[in-house]
Amino acid sequence: MRDLTLGPGTRVTLHFSLKLENGDVIDSNFEKDPATFTVGDGNLLAGFEKALFGLQEGARQTFIIKPEDGFGQPNPNNVQEIPRAQFGADIELTEGLMLSFADAQKAELAGVVKGFNEDVVFIDFNHPLAGREIIFDVAILRIEPAQVH
Known part of the structure; x- marks a missing residue:
């Protein structure tokens, strides 16, 4: 296990789930292969990504993502x-x-x-999750320095 913390300049492998306030699961990869992405590559909404900053390998955390940090407010x-x-x-x-x-x-x-x-x-045409709080559950499996191309 490394001492890297998740943030800009890192690549992370994780399991996650997204749930509504009532417990309905929107998406989850806990029973599947983990997801890997580089912080800032656009694979994760910025508000979800920022919630992860400072976490280390092995961390398991649950966050409440407010609409303004997630899918926005309905317009x-x-x-x-x-x-x-x-x-x-x-x-x-x-x-x-x-x-x-x-x-x-x-x-x-x-x-x-x-x-x-x-x-x-x-x-x-609003995103179906606009205006909703999202429960974001994550398990950080691996953090490594991002490869610069």
């Missing part, structure tokens, strides 16, 4: 009205239905049906 401007006619007759609209859209750059964008009527469909 009312991200709920869009789309004409009902743009949805094919083969799509059975229901509240909560997740659909895939293409943005202006042709990138895939997920949206959730929040409501609809005969004329328009209300689509929420």
Whole structure:
């Protein structure tokens, strides 16, 4: 075991789980292969990454990640009205239905049906976890200096 602490300039291998306040598991790799990433490479949201700073190999910790450090607060401007006619007759609209859209750059964008009527469909493009506190459980398996290329 090394004395390295997790922070900028390190590469970390860990097990993690993300849960909602009610205990529902969003994601976990405790029963799978661990994840390895370099701090600051974008594989982990900055708020989750910063919570890990200062931990050492062998640490097991649970953090509460506030919305502003995780998936952000919902933005009312991200709920869009789309004409009902743009949805094919083969799509059975229901509240909560997740659909895939293409943005202006042709990138895939997920949206959730929040409501609809005969004329328009209300689509929420906020991240599904926006506004939620996330329970972040981690077990640090290995910390090593990051390779500089």
